[in-house]
Amino acid sequence: MPSDGEPAVFPVQAAPQCILCPICFGKTYRHDKTLRRFRHSYAWHIGTLWIELEVRRQRCKNCNYTFTYDYDLGLVRSSTLAYRLQIVDHCHGRAISDVAREFGLPYTTVERWFYTYAPK
Ligand SMILES: [Zn+2]
The missing domain is CATH 1.10.10 (Arc Repressor Mutant, subunit A)
Structure with a gap:
């Protein structure tokens, strides 16, 4: 439980998965990663519930396209x-x-x- 105004943060770990290039559907590798927090829900008496997860930058082995992979969470700025x-x-x-x-x-x-x- 959060206290003293600390945000309620839930660390999330994604299972390993094969991420394909959205342009050519080729295989990609992790080029970079950043640990970030996103508002994900809201609960009465607790407030905003945040998730914390590793946002990956993937690069295509085939065409070199680099993109942010958002796990289909619709990540924009700091919200899902x-x-x-x-x-x-x-x-x-x-x-x-x-x-x-x-x-x-x-x-x-x-x-x-x-x-x-x-x-x-
Ligand atoms: Zn590609």
Whole structure:
């Protein structure tokens, strides 16, 4: 349990997997990695739940294309797609400014997410 305002961070380790090049579908190798934290969910009485995982830069052995592999989590800046959709869900029938305040997010961020995902 987090205390003293420390964020609730859950380390995540991905199983080894074969990551293919999105351009030519060739085999890739890990070129670089960075340990990063992403907002992933929200729980009452705890607050934002973060995941911490190794984000990999992969390079294609065939065409040299280098890309960030995001495990299909929709990683953008410091959030996962699941988190952004959860926040947008909270916006229905409420002012975006209320939601932004409640979740401790910048208004412009919540607004951008709302207009990106709400139409869907
Ligand atoms: Zn390739």
